[in-house]
Amino acid sequence: MSWRTASRRLPESGLVLTALVAAVVFWRTAYPTITWWDSSQYSLASATLGVTSSPGSLLLTLLGWPVTKLSFGSPAHVLNLFAGVLAAITVGLVYLVALRVLRNTTSTVYTTVAPAAFGAALGALTLAFSATLWEHAIKFTPYVLTAVFTGLILLTMMRWWEEADRPNAWRWLLLLTFLFGLDFSVHRTNALLIPGAIAWIAVRQPRTFVRPRAVFAAIGGMALGLSLQLAVMPLAGLTSSPLNVMEPTSWARFWDYVSLAQSGGGFLFDLWPRNSAFWSVQLMDLMRVLRDNFMHKATSVFVIGWLPAFVALAGWYVIWRYNRRLCIAFTLACVLQALMTVLYFNIPADYFRPFDRHYLPVCVTLGVFVAVGLGAVMQEIARLATRREALAVAAAVLAFVLVPAGQLIGNWSARDASDRWFARDFAVNALESLPPNAIYFTVGDNDTFPVLYMQSAEGVRRDVRIVNLSLANAAWYMDQIARRDTTFPVARGADGRRVVTALGDTKVVIPVAATAAQLGLPPDTTVPLSVTVRAQPRVGTDFLAADSVLFDILRTNAWRAPVTVAITAGRSGLGWLEPYSRLEGLHWRVVPVPNLGPDRDTLRANLFERYEYRGYADRSVMIDDTSRTIAYQYFMAFQMLQDADTANGSLDRCREAAERVVAVLPPDRFGFPGFDREGIAARCR
Secondary structure, X not given: OOHHHHOOOHHHHHHHHHHHHHHHHHHHOOOOOOOOOHHHHHHHHHHHOOEOOOOOOHHHHHHHHHHOOOOOOOHHHHHHHHHHHHHHHHHHHHHHHHHHHHHOOOOOOOOOOHHHHHHHHHHHHHHHOOHHHHHHHOOOOHHHXXXXXXXXXXXXXXXXXXXXXXXXXXXXXXHHHHHHHHXXXXXXXXXXXXXXXHHHHHHHOHHHHHOHHHHHHHHHHHHHHHHHHHHXXXXXXXXXXXXXXXXXXXHHHHHHHHOOHXXXXXXXXXXXXXXXXXXXXXXXXXXXXXXHHHOOOOOOOXXXXXXXXXXXXXXXXXXXXXXXXXHHHHHHHHHHHHHHHHHHHOOOOOOOOOOHHHHHHHHHHHHHHHHHHHHHHHHHHHHHOOOOOHHHHHHHHHHHHHHHHHHHHHHXXXXXXXXXXXXXXHHHHHHHOOOOOOEEEEOOOOOOHHHHHHHHHHOOOOOOEEEEOOHHHOHHHHHHHHHHOOOOOOOOOHHHHOXXXXXXXXXXXXXXXXXXXXXXXXXXXXXXXXXXXXXOOOOOOOOOHHHHHHHHHHHHHOOOOOEEEEHHHHHXXXXXXXXXXXXXXXEEEEOOOOOOOOOHHHHHHHXXXXXXXXXXXXXXXXXXXXXXXXXXXXXXXXXXXXXXXXXXXXHHHHHHHHHHHHHHOOHHHOOOOOXXXXXXXXXXX
């Protein structure tokens, strides 16, 4: 069967089958709910049509919103399944690009489709089950949609390559630049492929740059794609979501939003000086990710994990042998894409969060080489097949099936998130244990977005009012809260919240309008009419806007509504609040009586009865780094309960707490210093 007669049917069926196999694996291993970082933020944005922090992913939010309206499962789980669909589309696109490349490396060897399609499918599945794509195929984040656009861009580049000499080739350039422009509303990472695309055009048809129709098509496509980002302005003006970052409702705010002014501005384009050593840190970080995806040691037989890299080299050789111009173009595109990624992100050494997600487009491009290599190998096997060699051919086919199989087996345990409830349980535990109508101060992403999602998307404790102290440094944030909730105890307008900062090192009087019972204190507690504190920064030596906000809320609220702070703030993050803070579980409750110590009864009830710790004691469930950090918060709460019991002479109750923490949070699963079995038991002596 020739390429021309078979290309209409066989590739289509192979595409569907390949994408379906990938999707089934992704769905089986998907998170059942939210997880940390972007997952909870974008699940919240899609469920409520909100505006995420810039650069954001407007297109992902718009695509995810109707998905959340499906009637089965929680919105987060449905969105995670949708992420699997997007990743499966990426896998299908890599398959199609590989077939296009093989078609353009025509020789007597590559005259039939079936073996090539089978090999390309195996190669695409090799990418599917690689560490980075699989990681983002099981949770709803912008990075999986970025991978889809990488596949679309590569496929469009191949289509232009095939028709570059035709008068209507400009149409593919229009589509190409439209995709680049539209990607600005995804997460912008594919913009780093633009130099590679320019090199691609220069190698194939350099006169394209001086053809008016092609130039105008490219400019028009880019402008049309970029125009979607304008939709963030009406969305920000109409949304009632708790997530409306920077409120880009005016042209000035829109520019600040798209240029990432809140993160430093200038679209974060900072090539020099380097934040860490280029070769030994930044480039090696990319190489580490490529190694983990294509040369991993996750299986007991190391050579299986190395097969994807060998096959990718074979794919490069095949293209080089039969179409050197295409090979040069593809190599330049890949190398420039990788180089621009390293240059742009300019990562510091020991950055607090891995950059694997930003290297995903490079992995997709390299995945094409893997698919081409396996397609060519299968073609060669088919050419050599005879009856006498049937057994050898079968053995060879089986050997190359091991390429995606090795990825699948080697990465399964690390990627299977079907029983990971860590983020959801933390958010529900935190919310459900708060006193009624509490004001709840959070400090970062992972103690904020999960609770906002559970509250807004799944209706958990809507009475709680959440304030993120990091965002409280931005005037728009508190103005937004005050405008939406006219009863919220905060001064209206930024000028009203600057008074504390202006005071400097001065005493501030905070009135108290609550009884001991309302404060959760013993009935015989003497509650003062006011508390006088020294105005000082909560963290560091300089006043921040959030310090003024905190003082203002406490003074305006006068303890009428319970004031609580997430345990993730830590003692150092409490600052001057520490003497007035009592640990009750995953939160500190701020009261106007100093040095009371933990509320033992409430703390015990929360840790023993209310909180869920699913997955931590299950050795079949992998604990990621962020979930491990959250586990440390539970350990700290148990430790403070033990210390309070011991100080009170309740050694039996201390031992109960020791048994409980060991049961739900087996210390050997974490390796935290001082939190081994012996250390936990020693606190009760």
